[in-house]
Amino acid sequence: MADHLLEVKDLSTYFFTHAGVVKAVNGVSFTLDRNETIGIVGESGSGKTVAALSLMRLVPDPPGKVVEGSLMLGDRNLRTISDDEMRAVRGNDIAMIFQDPMTSLNPVMKIGKQIAEAVRLHQDKSKREAWQLAVDLLARVGIPDAAKRVDSYPFEFSGGMRQRAMIAMAISCNPDILIADEPTTALDVTIQAQIIEVVREMQAQFDSGVILITHDLGVIAEIADKVMVMYGGRTVEYGPVDEIFYNAHHPYTWGLLASLPRLDEVEKTRLTPIEGQPPDLLTLPSGCPFVGRCPYQRAPCRDDWPELEIVAEGHGVHCWIPVAERLPLRVELPHFKESVA
Amino acid sequence: MSLLEVTGLKKHFPIRTGVLKRTTGWVYAVDGVSFEVEKGETMGLVGESGGGKSTVGRTVLRLTTATGGGVTFEGIDVMKASRGQMQKLRRDMQIVFQDPYASLNPRMRIRAIVGEGLTIHGIGTEAERKKRVAELLETVGLSAEHAERYPHEFSGGQRQRIGIARALALNPKLIILDEPVSALDVSIRAQVLNLLEDLQDEFHLTYLFVSHDLSVVKHISDRIAVMYLGKIVEISNSAVLYDYPQHPYTEALLSAVPIPDPHTERSRRRIVLEGDVPSPANPPKGCVFHPRCPRAQEICSTAMPRLVATPGAVAGDRHQVACYFPARFVGGERHVDDEPFRDVLPEDQV
Numbered sequence: 108m109a110d111h112l113l114e115v116k117d118l119s120t121y122f123f124t125h126a127g128v129v130k131a132v133n134g135v136s137f138t139l140d141r142n143e144t145i146g147i148v149g150e151s152g153s154g155k156t157v158a159a160l161s162l163m164r165l166v167p168d169p170p171g172k173v174v175e176g177s178l179m180l181g182d183r184n185l186r187t188i189s190d191d192e193m194r195a196v197r198g199n200d201i202a203m204i205f206q207d208p209m210t211s212l213n214p215v216m217k218i219g220k221q222i223a224e225a226v227r228l229h230q231d232k233s234k235r236e237a238w239q240l241a242v243d244l245l246a247r248v249g250i251p252d253a254a255k256r257v258d259s260y261p262f263e264f265s266g267g268m269r270q271r272a273m274i275a276m277a278i279s280c281n282p283d284i285l286i287a288d289e290p291t292t293a294l295d296v297t298i299q300a301q302i303i304e305v306v307r308e309m310q311a312q313f314d315s316g317v318i319l320i321t322h323d324l325g326v327i328a329e330i331a332d333k334v335m336v337m338y339g340g341r342t343v344e345y346g347p348v349d350e351i352f353y354n355a356h357h358p359y360t361w362g363l364l365a366s367l368p369r370l371d372e373v374e375k376t377r378l379t380p381i382e383g384q385p386p387d388l389l390t391l392p393s394g395c396p397f398v399g400r401c402p403y404q405r406a407p408c409r410d411d412w413p414e415l416e417i418v419a420e421g422h423g424v425h426c427w428i429p430v431a432e433r434l435p436l437r438v439e440l441p442h443f444k445e446s447v448a
Numbered sequence: 449m450s451l452l453e454v455t456g457l458k459k460h461f462p463i464r465t466g467v468l469k470r471t472t473g474w475v476y477a478v479d480g481v482s483f484e485v486e487k488g489e490t491m492g493l494v495g496e497s498g499g500g501k502s503t504v505g506r507t508v509l510r511l512t513t514a515t516g517g518g519v520t521f522e523g524i525d526v527m528k529a530s531r532g533q534m535q536k537l538r539r540d541m542q543i544v545f546q547d548p549y550a551s552l553n554p555r556m557r558i559r560a561i562v563g564e565g566l567t568i569h570g571i572g573t574e575a576e577r578k579k580r581v582a583e584l585l586e587t588v589g590l591s592a593e594h595a596e597r598y599p600h601e602f603s604g605g606q607r608q609r610i611g612i613a614r615a616l617a618l619n620p621k622l623i624i625l626d627e628p629v630s631a632l633d634v635s636i637r638a639q640v641l642n643l644l645e646d647l648q649d650e651f652h653l654t655y656l657f658v659s660h661d662l663s664v665v666k667h668i669s670d671r672i673a674v675m676y677l678g679k680i681v682e683i684s685n686s687a688v689l690y691d692y693p694q695h696p697y698t699e700a701l702l703s704a705v706p707i708p709d710p711h712t713e714r715s716r717r718r719i720v721l722e723g724d725v726p727s728p729a730n731p732p733k734g735c736v737f738h739p740r741c742p743r744a745q746e747i748c749s750t751a752m753p754r755l756v757a758t759p760g761a762v763a764g765d766r767h768q769v770a771c772y773f774p775a776r777f778v779g780g781e782r783h784v785d786d787e788p789f790r791d792v793l794p795e796d797q798v
Contacts, residue, residue: 150634150635251723295725296496296660296701297700297701297721297725298496299704300704300718301721322633324634324708325713327708328708328712329706348710349711352709352710353710362635364708366634368641368668369667369708370662370666370690370702370707371690371709372666373687375687377642378667379638380635380636380637381635382639384603384605384606385633385635385636
C-alpha cells in the first residue's frame with residue numbers, strides 16, 4: 108500500500124509551440140495525505156495551474172505534454188492508466204473546481220441537471236435519485252431553498268452561488284482529492300470567506316486531501332497545512348505553512364512576503380517589491396528561473412539548477428546561496444524583522 | 449475648502465427591455481454619496497463588486513452624467529461646468545484604469561498614447577512634447593526608448609506604468625486610480641504602489657483610490673470610505689479602521705480579508721456574512737445592509753441611515769458612520785448601544 112494519498116514525482120509538462128518549447132512545469136514533486144491541504148502559490152505563468160491540469164490529464168495535447176514524472180494515486184500511476192480508467196478517476200477520486208464558475212457550468216442546462224448528470228456518470232443511480240442527491244448537495248454547500256434553486260439556470264445564480272454549485276458537483280462522488288484552482292479569486296471577500304468555510308467543512312466530512320492553487324498568501328495562511336512555492340515552472344521552496352511564513356529560505360519567497368500590504372499593519376511601512384519583470388517562459392535559463400530578479404544571485408545560478416536542500420523537517424529549498432550566508436540576508440527584510448522581534 | 453467635494457451624488461442607470469427599449473427599472477449604482485478629499489491626501493474608496501465605487505470615480509470626472517447631487521473641484525461646480533471650464537478641469541483631474549490591456553490603444557505608439565493629452569491641449573511644440581514624453585516615461589520607471597514601441601510589447605506592470613505616465617502628462621492635481629493594481633501579480637503590485645506613493649510626494653498629487661482590495665486601500669490611503677450598494681456606510685482614518693470599525697459591514701469586510709500570517713489567522717474570529725450582496729436594481733428598503741446585518745433591528749428596515757460624524761476612537765479621526773447601532777469605543781472598550789443612534793435618522797424623520 109502506498110504511503111500517501113497522492114505522490115507526484117518529477118512532474119514535467121511542456122508546451123511545444125511554434126515559438127519554442129515552454130517548460131510550464133519543470134520537475135515538480137509533492138505529496139498529499141488525507142485531511143491535508145497543500146497550497147500551491149505562484150504568479151501568473153508559474154505553472155501552478157498546469158501542474159493541476161497534468162494531474163487530471165486535462166492538459167491540451169497538442170501542444171501540451173507531460174514529458175516526465177510519475178503521478179501516483181495510491182497504486183495507480185495517473186500517467187499510464189488507460190483513458191477509461193482516467194475518466195473514472197476524474198470525479199470519483201479527484202475532482203476539480205475552477206476559478207471562473209460561469210465558464211465551467213453549461214449556461215443552457217439547469218443546475219440540478221448538471222449535477223445529476225455528473226452523479227449518474229459515476230454512480231449507479233436513477234434519474235430521480237440523482238436529482239434528489241443534487242438537491243441534497245446544494246443544500247449541503249449552503250444554497251438556500253435548494254429544492255427550488257435546483258431548477259435554476261447558472262445565470263440566475265450569483266458568483267458565489269455558482270461556485271457553491273461547482274463544489275456541490277465536485278463533491279457529489281465523495282472524491283479523495285479536491286483540486287481548487289483559484290476558487291475565490293473572482294469572488295468578493297465576504298463571499299470568499301463563505302466558500303472557504305464550505306471547502307473546509309467538506310474536507311472534514313470526507314477526510315479529503317485538498318490542493319489549493321492561489322496567488323493569495325492570505326488564503327494560504329488561513330487554510331493550508333503545507334505550501335509549495337512555484338516560480339517559472341519550478342518549485343523553489345516547499346514546507347509546512349509556518350516554515351514558509353516564518354522560516355522561508357528562498358529569496359523569491361522572501362520577496363513575496365515583503366511585497367504584501369498587510370491589513371493589520373499599524374504603521375505605514377514601505378513595501379519591498381521584487382524588482383524586474385516576470386520571466387519569459389520561452390527563454391527560461393537552465394538554472395534558477397528567478398535569476399534575473401534575485402538580488403543575491405551568484406555564479407552558478409543562471410546555468411545550474413541547485414539540488415534540493417532540506418533545511419527543516421518537511422521543508423526543502425532550491426537555492427545556491429549557502430545556508431550560512433542565506434539567513435543573515437533574510438533578516439534585512441522588514442517582514443522577518445517583525446517576526447523575529 | 450477641500451480640493452474635491454462630493455455631495456449627495458447619484459447615478460442611476462436605466463434598465464431597458466423589450467423591442468421598444470422602454471425603461472422598466474433602474475440600477476441604483478450610486479445613491480446619495482457625500483465625501484471630501486483634501487489636497488495632498490489619498491482617499492480610499494473600498495467595497496465589493498456592484499457597490500458603485502468605480503461609478504463614483506467616473507461620475508466625478510463627468511465621464512458619465514450624474515443623475516443628481518453635486519461635485520465641486522477647487523470650488524468649481526463640475527456638473528455645471530461649461531465646455532471651456534471642463535477642458536481646464538480635465539487637465540487637473542485624471543484617471544488610471546484597472547485593465548492595462550484594455551486601456552491602451554493597441555495601434556498607437558507609446559509616444560502618442562502618453563502625449564495625447566499634450567497634443568489635444570496644444571501644449572508645446574512637437575520637439576517639446578517628445579522631450580516631455582521621454583521625461584514622463586523615466587519618471588514612471590520606464591526608459592525614453594520605450595516611446596516608439598507599441599503596448600503589446602509590454603508586460604502588465606509596464607503597461608500600468610504607461611497609463612500612469614499618461615495621467616501625469618498634464619500635471620494634474622487629482623488622479624482617480626480605479627483598481628490600478630488589481631490586474632497585477634503581487635510582486636509587480638508592490639512596485640506600482642511604491643511608484644504611486646513616490647509620485648504623490650514629488651508632484652503633490654491628490655488621489656482617489658478605488659479598489660475592492662482592503663489591504664491595498666488600507667496601505668495607500670489616509671482616509672477610507674467604505675461603500676455598500678451605492679452608499680457610503682463609513683468613513684474613517686485609515687490607521688484606525690482595522691482596530692476601530694464602527695459599521696457592522698466594515699467589521700465583516702475587515703474580518704473576511706485573510707492576513708498573510710498563519711499565527712494571526714489562527715487567532716482571528718471571522719464574521720461570515722449570510723447571503724449575497726443584493727442587486728443594486730432592487731436594493732432593500734431601509735438600511736441597504738440590514739438583510740445581512742448581524743445587528744439589525746426593527747428600525748433598520750424603515751429608512752436608510754444618514755452618514756453622520758461620530759466621535760472617533762482616537763484623536764484626529766474624522767469618523768463618519770451610517771448606522772443605527774454603530775460600535776462605540778470608550779477608553780478602548782468596544783460596545784454597542786441598545787438604543788438606536790438617532791442622529792442618523794433621515795432629516796424628514798427627526
